Amino acid sequence: MLATAVALGSSSAANAEEASSAAPVQDEMAVIDSAKIVDRVRGDLAAVGVAVPGVDPELTGAVDRAVSSVLPGTRPAAQDEPGEPEAADAPDTPAEAPLRPSAGSSTSPSQWLPQSSGGDAIPAEVDPVNTDAVAQDPNYVWRNDLSSRVLAGKPQEEWVLNRAPGSRFDAPRAPEESHVAHAQGTSLYGPSTPIYVGQDTMCTLTVAGVDGDGRQVGVTASHCGEVGDQVSSADSWQLGPSGTVVSTNEYLDYAVIEFGSNAAVTRSYNGVTVNSLDSDGVNRGDVLCKQGVATGHDCATTWLTGQEAHVTQLCAMAGDSGAPVLAGDRLVGHISRSALPIPNGHLFSCRTPLQGALHAPTASVAVNPVLGDINARGGVGAGLALPEN
Template identity: 45%
Template sequence: MTASLVPTRTTRRFAALIAGAALAISATFGATFNAPEASAAPAGSADAFLKATGQPGPHRIPGHYFTSPGIPQAQRAAAPNVLAGPSMPIYVGNNICTLAVVGYDKAGNKVGITAGHCGKPGAPVTSMDSERAGQIGTVVRNGYPDYAVIKFNNKVRLTRSYNNVHLNALGGPTPGSLQQMCKTGVATGTSCGPMLAISGPFLVSHLCGSVGDSGAPIYVGNRLIGIINGGVANLPSCTTPLQGPFHAPTAGAAWNVIAADLNAAGGVGAGFRLA
């Protein structure tokens, strides 16, 4: 895909947000990130008030007032190549999601993992931080529970450190009850919250999340433990810090389960290791 064929940033953001509910479905809980303002940002004085009372920008997803991760200087320095790492915002087709982790499989392919509902096999992937580079990969498989495997092309350089996320280990012990875990996504930035429960392959925690955060890394220290998949229960997603703790808990697929499925399925992604 050439740069001229990539829709503008504004066009693609609104195309993704109009279909907001479809971006955040949890296969187990049957719930969505409930973001009624996802199809259109608040207008006039309401929007100005929320910006003034929210976190400092950038606010990269309309209708959300948390500090989104910016474009790292390392990304700009990598041009004309594209740097890919954990928490990088991506377009999967026209859907906005967040990359959980990147690395190599046992065949040496450059691969990345995001949420499965972000796109089906064949969907093109573009970096939201380097749109002019055009397509950097393709979704090659959806797996259980709700994850997608992206195969990157030769434009991509991989890193295990991107913005404030630094991953040095994968999986390991499941966090204990009320243990703090963190996530970084394009809509709501970096936030931490307590582990609440385990439901099948999903870790349920009181992390702040919303449309665009799907696929974001969930980590404890420098260890990836899961990826964001969706909200739990009929509660609103995080859109403004004014909500405080009154937002939906978050369901995230456990990395240990994803890794086992990658290896069982074989093909692209099997034998995944960090970059």
């Protein structure tokens, strides 16, 4: 990972000649502190029970000097600069459990304004909708420190957004269509909508539609919750729960959600559109794509296929469970779990784009057997069809 950070710095060397010849004032220079980056990753791993040795100051110091030598306007961290505290012992809270106030909480709204890692104000052009006094999900965190931008693979960007515990990806923003529905008192659900299930689990919605009896329904992974759990959109959680888990199938790892009157469904959400539901015809070597709240959008090669599941190199971690897996605008399945046995699968999950393809393969459940089982059971969800829009 540190080697990748050096490569990122090297790629900027071509721009060095165009920089001003005047040396920046040292206090105004960005600090390259790879020890802080390593400590942050150690903290993420500790949160899921993985102990990692401390940093080697000689190695991180060498990396800092190498990066700053090719990245204009930066300097290596001084040896006496304080780093991040030692990673705490792993808490009992599961990795996918975010911390958030409940809808209607008496907590002052100003406490839940969009956050930055350093407490800096969020410019309106970065997050024009959420800079007002609307209560905000504390997992919707804008960061502008250098280590967060490097870990997100966007060192030149001014801000990146983290939305799932342990993820260092620049996450998908709440889309305009969700804000419009929110202003009307409605939570909008479609393929890739981030959701909270129960009190503390963040997942991603696979698809939303209307069943044979006209009920608004959705599908996600069954391990996200249990029958009776309430569901909220993480893009409009301030409106409170707008759905309930009504059935699950652990073998096929799917859950059916029935949405209430304060919800609306769509086939197109945040740039993801589903126009058909069919997992037949997926072959080894095919490129499939997904979009999840933790790691965003990516595409990867299919390694194995079967009637009930596919194994791909799609990037996924806690929070992406349920994310739609697509071949173009055709839904072929949803993200289920790592293809490696636990705990190794969790250890090698995809947490930063700096990993590239160096992460565990991902297992996804095929949509045809899921729909077949829902129809065979009858009741809520049977006859699921895509919305008109």
